[in-house]
Amino acid sequence: MSADFAVTLDRTAHSRLAFAAEPVKVGPWSVEIETARPAVTVWLDEGLLVVMKGQLYDLGPAGLLAMYRRHGQDFPRYVEGSYAMVVLDQRAGRVFAVTDRVGSHTLYAAHDGDRVLIASRPDWTGFRDRPLSLAGIGSVLVTGGLQGGTALYEGVYPLRRASVHEVGARDLHSTEYWSLVLNHAAVGSSADLSMELAGLLRSSVAQRVQASAGPLVLSLSGGYDSRGLLRLLAETGREVRTFSYALPGASAGTDAAIAARLAAQYGMEHREVRAYRGDLRATLDRNVRWGHGAAPFSDEADAWDELARGGRAEVFVGEQVFELSNPPRTNLADQLQHQRLGSFETLSWLSAIMPASSYGSMRDAWNAVFERVADQTRGVADPRDQELTLMLNENLPGALLPWRDRYAAQLGSVHQPYLDSKILDFVGRVPLNLLAGKAVFIQALKVLDPELLRVPLARTPGYKADWKREFITQRDAVWAGVTAKASPLDAVVSPEVLRGVLYGLTPVSAGATWRGMARQAVGQLRRQPLATRLLGPAVNRVRAVDAATFLRRALVLRDVLAGTADRAQERADMFESVDLAGFSLAAPIPSGDLLREERPDLLPPVLTD
Structure with missing residues (x-):
């Protein structure tokens, strides 16, 4: 809704x-x-x-x-x-x-002296008479969302x-x-701090449950965060239903499989919802209608559509800020990339197929924003505080929370107990070593229930479709959608560019798939504390935005900016x-x-x- x-x-x-x-x-x-x-x-x-x-x-x-x-x-x-x-x-x-x-x-706001506009959507009709923001367009294509204080239109800002x-x-x-005071000077043992955090978690969840009139549902994965909410919600005595996303044929170590075991451990009804039903155009359309250019692409839009058909509910999710990298990320580029921030270099392959003027203007506009964020981050001395600051100032408000606001809210009110103000203040004063790898949070979970970690963590999400394959098999339908109507984005990223990327996709060989999985596994091992002590910090490599990811972002953005021909009807629909x-x-x-x-x-x- x-x-x-x-x-x-x-x-x-x-x-x-x-x-x-x-x-x-x-x-x-x-x-x-x-x-x-x-x-x-x-x-x-x-x-x-x-x-x-x-x-x-x-x-x-x-x-x-x-x-x-x-x-x-x-x-x-x-x-x-x-x-x-x-x-x-x-x-x-x-x-x-x-x-x-x-x-x-x-x-989002715009101030023209005699007129001020404030809206909760970046694509609101009142903003649309303005030129497109090249920095905002670049942000969406590089990061998936509106990061670094960008918006879709010139003169508009979050x-x-x-x-x-x-x-x-x-x-x-x-x-x-309010600001997060980073003094990390809490007095007490790790056991005492874990007990304190457990109490704060209980209080936050209880407060939100008390304010919830509808049925309680929990988005349950196979990680630490949502299983903590599972235990805390179970304590309230309210009936709780859990769900997780899945694709057919998922393995035993996926989020859905582990979530089902966790729900059974607490006697809760669990539902497995299909993340993607096979109609790419329909999934793109849902991202347009719900995301409005403000949120990253939802791989699970079909699941939220199915859940919303069951009536409104109170949705509990596990966004948090008490997890810092272990070991710390001392490379600034790695730090930024970890928070979904990269330079336009991640799309450098577009320079071969886009007009130089369009590519260069968008590159320069976004890179100016990226460098400003990088300079602000350099001003924070400790790399772990850098990570925490980026999480609070960029990743949460620019990516994670808009995603919840736009997609999870299709089901009902969204509650994020781990972002309670008292928990945030606790994070600011707890010693940094207890935030590394969620150490203090994991200990707090053991305080809540020693059996909570009996079920192993999930090894893989198991619900993300092979979007490259989907684009290849359904590209004619996708291209028909592009040709059906024009968009202001066409002046920056032309339909010809989109067609070249779409029809230039080729299937990935089995060997390439296995090599990619192997590189990912080696990279994860390379970042483990033992490997860092033996070999030094891992060398950061900029990860390019692949063609299928670019297409998802560009096609959704194109339709968001197109809107409808009838502005009055569009406003009435909103x-x-x-x-x-x-x-x-x-x-x-x-x-x-x-x-x-x-x-x-x-x-x-x-x-x-």
Whole structure:
């Protein structure tokens, strides 16, 4: 289900809210708000309106509004949740866009002086009159997503996580309300810290379960993270269903096979969902409809489609930041590549088939962004802190969380207990050696249940299709989709380039497949601590983006940018009507002591400058 919204602020127009009888003004701005209901929450109080995507775990509507009235723009410091919101304060004449600590839901903004646009989708129709961003296009083709602060259109940018962004006369003034303090100075033994983490994990999961009204489902793999959630959810006493992705004929060591054993260990119902059903064009179309150019390609889009047909649920997933490489990645290029960041060199093979001007412009635009991220990373001394910083600033908000927001959310609300603010603060102070290889987390799992690691880890995911083979066998249907309509991307990556790549694919021989598997196995062994001690750090080799991966990214992006010919219909498809009968800007929700009633522990002294 769509869970998007857009806010337009205009100094020159007399706009009105879709649900208001009179034009609405906030300071100098006339306001227009479009939302997808009921997935987007709209709360009103006297002179105050909040539009939010996501969920809060420690406050209800009245509590949030009272928190804002008490603390003003500092209120996010005291809020636990996974959200992106816009706050319109008529009394103060101020507008704020607010992002959560990790960037669970991205907001994109553009400020033209007299007009400000804020939307939760990078391909929102309000942005589409702008030129394409070559840096953003390059980011999608190289990394799979919008990394390094890029967007699809010039003049549009993602709003930084953990910040309050106030709309000013000429730009948005951003104030960071939280940052991860990397002092790693926690006192205590590893056993004590493991016990502390186990308690934090229990509390975080319990809080999210308490806020979950629907059935609980867990995306269960064969690794450490999701089995920890399995144990923690089992403790709550709620019924939990688990699922995993699979392809026919998967081996015994795949995620699905191990997940089934784990679910059986705790007596939970487990479902194996087919990741890909064989229709490449349909899979590409789902990535277009759901990803919107904001998220990496979903190999499992067919599985999410099937799961969504069973009704909405509360989805628990295991994104985390307590795993650092062991040994540390001392090579900067390796560090960046590990976080899905590479230079345009990874697509250098395109230079032979693209016009030099198009290739060079896109290369230079993306490489400028890449070098900026690299320079910022060099400013962090310890390579393990470099990894943690890149994970928080790039990989999570630019790749992993948009993927969850766009695909897992087709099933329902997405909960990420391991990204709770108290757990994040714990990560900042725990000694780095306990984060290497998830050492402290694995010990915490043993605290939760000594039998949790009895089932071995999965050896392979087992659900990713051979996309090269799929493109070869279905290329005529794919090419028919390209020729069916034009796209703004054609001016950068022409249909002729796509056709050359598509029809230039050749089957991989069995020998080449085995050699690739062997190189991968040797590479994994080479990075083990013993090999590093004996032979020194492994030499980083830049991994090229292969042709099938490029095609998946380019074809999805092409259709995202094409949109539909009818902008009005496209906007209607994106946004449902808003039904706020009984609410108005003049009819407040009673506040009084509601904050004290909902969360008395969230009443610290009023902050002063």
